[in-house]
Amino acid sequence: MLVLLGLLVPPYLFGDDRYWLPLFTRYVALAIFALSVDLIWGYTGLLSLGQGLYFGMGAYALGYSLNCNGPLKRREHRPEPSYCRISWNTVGYRRCPGGWPADSYLAGDRRGRNPAHLGGHGVRLVTFRLRIRDVFFSIITKRWSWRRLLLSSINNLTRGASSA
Amino acid sequence: MTYLAKLELFGHTFQMLDMYYLVAGILAACLLGCLLLVHSKFGEC
Numbered sequence: 001m002l003v004l005l006g007l008l009v010p011p012y013l014f015g016d017d018r019y020w021l022p023l024f025t026r027y028v029a030l031a032i033f034a035l036s037v038d039l040i041w042g043y044t045g046l047l048s049l050g051q052g053l054y055f056g057m058g059a060y061a062l063g064y065s066l067n068c069n070g071p072l073k074r075r076e077h078r079p080e081p082s083y084c085r086i087s088w089n090t091v092g093y094r095r096c097p098g099g100w101p102a103d104s105y106l107a108g109d110r111r112g113r114n115p116a117h118l119g120g121h122g123v124r125l126v127t128f129r130l131r132i133r134d135v136f137f138s139i140i141t142k143r144w145s146w147r148r149l150l151l152s153s154i155n156n157l158t159r160g161a162s163s164a
Numbered sequence: 165m166t167y168l169a170k171l172e173l174f175g176h177t178f179q180m181l182d183m184y185y186l187v188a189g190i191l192a193a194c195l196l197g198c199l200l201l202v203h204s205k206f207g208e209c
Contacts, residue, residue, distance in 0.1 A: 003195065007188040011181055018180070025184045032191050039198050043207070 046127075047138045050145030054120050057148065119148075 010024040033055050040048050123144065126132070132140060178186050201207055 004192050007192065011184055016180060021180055021184055025187050028184070028187045028191050032187075032194055035191070035194055035198060039202075043202055 046133060048141045049138050050141035050143075050148075053141070053145040053148055057119055 007028070010021065014020040014024065033052075037048070037051050040046050040051065123141070126140075127137065176182075
């Protein structure tokens with residue numbers, strides 16, 4: 001309860017400060033990430049060396065989506081980057097399954113969360129079905145995160161250049 | 165990060181104080197969700 005009440009302190013202290021309030025907003029967003037680490041490591045005892053993978057996957061996919069067909073493109077009036085050729089909007093995916101327009105922030109958020117969500121479910125299925133634990137779980141999550149890093153930074157097979 | 169500090173959701177623009185309350189609310193929801201999870205039958209060792 002003290003933690004929840006503590007969340008009300010920064011707005012009280014900083015009000016409309018354009019430096020400190022966005023900074024604390026980012027700290028709170030990172031606290032969500034820290035909470036996930038606490039849950040999996042502190043409670044279950046599984047040391048996940050790839051915990052940042054899902055956080056990064058969501059951020060990467062959201063930035064990719066907004067860069068290609070979101071408000072970023074509309075506001076800056078710039079030509080479509082070459083790596084957007086395979087974006088979902090350009091292959092005829094005009095509306096998301098939920099019915100939102102494909103160029104809205106919410107659609108970008110859905111597309112941003114979906115890869116992380118699906119990746120997390122894949123790892124969960126493998127981990128719990130095969131009962132992976134201890135150092136084996138750490139090794140596997142480390143390799144998964146490294147594989148995803150390579151996929152993001154050396155993706156010239158599909159996009160002509162690195163988009164990382 | 166310039167434009168990502170603003171979020172338009174359901175016709176409402178979240179920025180500055182609104183954005184902080186949105187993120188803090190998600191954190192509080194996650195915290196309560198974790199508390200419920202570890203105290204449920206899924207959290208029994």
